[in-house]
Amino acid sequence: MPSFSAIVIGGGTNGLACAGRLAAKGCRVVVLEAGAVAGGGAAVREFAPGYFAPALAHTTRGVDARVMAGMALERHGLGFHPALATCVLNAEPLSVMRGKTTGADAAAYAALIAKLSEFARVLAPFRGLTPPRLTSSGNEWGKLARLGLGIRALGKADFREFLRMILINVADVAEDELTDDRLKGLLAFDATLGAWLGPRSPNSLILLLNQLACGPDILVPKGGMAALAAAMVRAAEAAGVVVRCNAAVARVLVTEDRACGVELESGEVLAADKVISAISPRTTFQKLVGPRHLDAGFFSRVQHIRSRGGAAKLHLALTAAPDVPDLQARMVIAPSVRVVEEAFNPVKYGEVPKAPVMEFVVPSAFEGDLASEGHHVLSAIVQFAPHAPKAGLEAARAEMLENTLAVLEAHVPGLRGLVAHAELLMPQDIEARFGMVGGNWHHGELAVEQMLFLRPLREAAQYGTPLPGLYLAGAGSHPGGGINGSAGWNAAGMVLHE
């Protein structure tokens, strides 16, 4: 039986980041990926003959700087195209880059983004932290105090604003500070991207702050999202990590009340001192560990980790370039706060919105080999989509696709005529394909009550779990998802610390 010092379950960016960091410190690590290639949500997929699209994520706000440097990803070939501008599609399209834009609201928007970026700046260090425990013992008080002082150092006025706004809803901020519906809609859309709440829901602004804390820019890796995962695999392997694909884990093995290895679905058994799961915490505890090794209260709370996916993924195979202002921009269709809110309303009841909002990119405008000459692929994240459609998956998918294409056609005239093939992944499809419970790409909703020391649950928020020897390292842990590797890197730090 092969034996490792650590087994990492799941070969997404977090699993690879975790494995890379551990291997760099001399651990013998194996990464077990269920799919045919590593990368998870950052992989690439041929969705129609000759058309390739990013499997799930199509942009990143940048890989965690610690991962970039620690795994020498640049040396392993990871580079990025120049940051994408955002183009708000409208009768009069508006281009936005960081806080810069044009129009009547230009100054107000710049000021707002500057303020939010300041808040994001003082919050960013928390992302690299093992979440503190809610006890007097076991915390790095010095570090926490410094971070707290960092917030206070915003100055009295901004500190008060910070406390007022930290749990506010993004709709109020948009209405209070801006007048241009295009910008208000963009703000509302960005804050709720990947979340299961509408812009009028309290606690929505902090999600935008979290994104800004990941990085100010929206990036596409050179070679596509898959190149990012590929670079991480190369870096990990260079550090000595064994990456095994098509190696789905059936269960975590436990002896003497300690995780001691895994059994693969093939029946193969691997032993290790530590088992680190970078897949969904719910799947980890419910399926791989099971109730026999866990307390009943904990196990029942695991089932209540909320993991409703509200985003659908659309892939279009196009016979020509779509008529958009800038093929290399991120396009956003979110006409107003109200439209974003109303796109969310029906999802609460398992219904499909009439007019969804969305962002899309044209990956083939960056990488020629994703479609044949002159052809293009369009990759969109469409919100909101019901995770448990009342009408059933097939009917809901068809309705969602139709509504999405109608909205797209209205903003990109002639687009429907270019569509050679369309693929829409509803949250349930995303769950089936990527193992993300509920289709939530954070492996558990990123919401205040599931953040920091509550992510995914109090007992497992410091990457360790109630089962000795078992750790979490995925997006379901602090600081959540996004293609950045932060959670995995943090988790490796905790494992090494112990």
Place this chain on the structure above:
Amino acid sequence: MIYDAVIIGAGHNGLVAACYLAKAGMKVCVVEKNDWVGGAAVSRSLYPGFTYSNCSYVSSLFRPEIMRDLELPKHGLQILPYEGGAVFTEGGGYLGMFRDHDANRREFARHSRHDAEAYDRYSRDVLRFCRFIRPMLMRTPPDPSSFKPRDIAELIWLGRKMGEMSERQMADMVRFWTMSISDFLDEYFEHPVIKAYLAVSAIIGTALGPMSPGSAYVLLHHYMGDVDGNVGAWGFARGGMGSITQALARSLAAAGGEIRNGSGVESVIVKNGHAQGVVLSNGDEVRGKRVISNMDVKRTFLKHVAEDQLPGDFVKRVKAFKIRGSSGKLNIALDSAPVFPALPEGAPNLKGDLHFTDSIEKMERAYDDWKAGHFSRDPFQDVMIPTMIDPTMTPPGKHFMSCFVQYAPPKIEGREWSDADRDAFGQTCLDQIEKYSPGFKNRVLHVEVRTPRELEAEVGLTEGNIFQGELTFDQLLFNRPVPGYAQYRSPIKGLWMCGSSTHPGGGVMGAPGRNAAAQVLREAKLPNRMSDAYAVL
């Protein structure tokens, strides 16, 4: 004559503040625009022989410490605990609530045996949160940005309270404060009607739906009161909610305070950055060393204080203060007791709150209508018939019915309410009741329909918001009403706030009035003789 304090508005908080100040020896004058006192805690006779609680309609939150300090029972206040309650369900069923624990458990068990037992655990957990939050109600919130010893001491007190909790309890608390009531209830219960009944307290008076994060806290706001130590229980004020403010007015008179009715405040007199009294709409001036406003923060500073007297940042924040009308009210005189065929004969459930919304989804959809600028097509109603218990409000055999309705927006699609809108709103509500109580409309003698427009016009609640400001974290504690001005003071010296726009917020609670009075007395270096907050169980 120069008063020690002029209080704008004879609502319950204004009167509570006035009473405490008068008892401490101050010369106090309360000015009130209406011919009656009470603000939104008022009993009025709008149909011959009938008394209406025509704004607020039930009592639980009113602090017993205040009742004691101000001797309100001696001045005629009686609180009657109510019995029962029911949600009527589509298809002719119902879920009843009973005061008897075992009867209640069996009733829940009719719908779900699991939920019947889960309810005990749920009640315990919510009570734990109440135990933590209640002591904060009658304390002035600290300013976290301040380095003053008092603020730091208060923050330390808070920190210590949290430190008393286990890691588990603290985590539970943080989750509870930030999550939606719908998600919270999902962790305990399985049956939609039970969840719908329990979610009610999380939406009353607020512009949030049961699926909005932060709504669980609103539930707590409605749970932390008590009737005679029975935490979370609600009751009627005998003679209508006006009995509370009438008792306060009598207590004030006994302490030597004055009330001037019939003319509202036109403006606050500010000289050299110092409030010196008010000018009334009839031209009279009432001079005072300090002015305490029971009006909401928007009305106070945007309508009655010259903008040039205030710092720009403050004005901006006041303008952005969220005070969204979300409710309407029907007051109905009934010729006879309504009959709800779903209820078995002799059931005590009519002596409590009656609802017709049997799922959280329906509640949330009602909220979606409000977001779009409409009143709800299938509204949520909190219906009470106080005369099932209180014999003083109508002739024998007749009844007064109070229907609190959500959601009703402050404006209809951006324009003002018209009379036709109001009538359509009223009809929607009556139709809903008729559906569960056939023949109901034939019993109606008189209906008063109040939309946010009427609430604002009569009571002066901006946008008709019953809490004088949303109860979301950005407007709670040290953020209420404006960061840096959460200690009842305003940027103008001598101008204070004591209304529900201040900590701890709305409801007929009296705590803002008492806390404001405590701060005024402290600054005036007068002893306050207030009872310490009672323990929670």
Place this chain on the structure above:
Amino acid sequence: MNDLTHFEVPLRQTPFHARTAVLNKLNRWGPWAGYMTALCFGDEAMEHTAIRNGASVYDLCPMVKYRVTGAEAAAFLDRLTIRNAGKLPVGSVHYTVWCDDEGRVLDDGTLFRHGVGDYLICCQERHLPWLLASSAGYDVAVREVTEEVAALSLQGPCSASVLDAAGFDVWGLKPFRMVRFAFQGGKVTVSRTGFTGDLGYELWMEPAQALPFWDHLFASGAPWGIRPIGTDALNLARIEAGFIITNMDFIPADQALREDRARSPFELGLDWMIDWDKGHFTGRRALLAEKEAGSDWALVGLDVPGNISAEGSILYHGKKREAGFVTAAAWSPSVKRSVALAQVEAKYRKGDDLWVEIYALRELQYVKLMLPVTVVERPFFNPARKRATPPGRF
């Protein structure tokens, strides 16, 4: 009363009510788990005497009962409770407790194994949500059966003789074993269990058999002075036996409003039941940590000087420092001394310099007594007949 008008009878009557109501001369009833239960039928002292001298009958119907069935019933119970339910032989009973994740006791109760995959939990409090949550991932069904089972507790040195006269041969039945008898076309299960610390049996049947069975039992028991007893007499007997009761001697962890009120099996003196080797069970890791670090509290039996009951008293160390409190106390007619159960801070568990402050009622006036107490072994009263098989023919 039907399903909808249940509120008309907030306190339910047990299947034996038609008999107990006639016998309850004092009409003294109290609520117990939603049922009315006799506190005393006529004379508490005589009812206690029946427990220790002849045969007594207590109506057990309000006890909350859950039936656990399925292929993984044993595995489920092993995870739920601290004791080894898998090792419990079919036809046996054991006393057990279950804890929350923090290792704090949720309740105690008796576990009956009727078949390989068929158990009955019998306890004070309601736990359906917890049991269902605990069953996730197990091939097991949990159902509340309180109203489907009628039960009597027949206790006293003559109880075996009474059963014998009733046609139920239990002479060979050992403590914590059970046996099934035919009775009037149905079945009655007799388990050698009880809550008096004396020889005794608990009798389980379908509600429809309740009245005929009662009549048959009382007719058969007449020569031994069989009499119904109320809760007051039973409570006195259980104190003598040193048994604890949920919500009297400890607060269940899921009901405690104050977090520091919850107690672990160590703190209740029940850690002897923990099977550390059976695999994981809920609370195990917390209890293991407590075993290492030590506990905060201890439950002890006290010998109180004098003849006054120490009920509701506070305990002091060196007469000054508060050290704990009495949870149950009585003058024991069986051991002729005043005894008490108490929770004390763990460091005082040996009882050195421990004092009790008793408020003794003397003609409408309370007199304060400060008396030294001694920690003693439980049970206070422990007759050999309780264990003897076959029991003597008293």
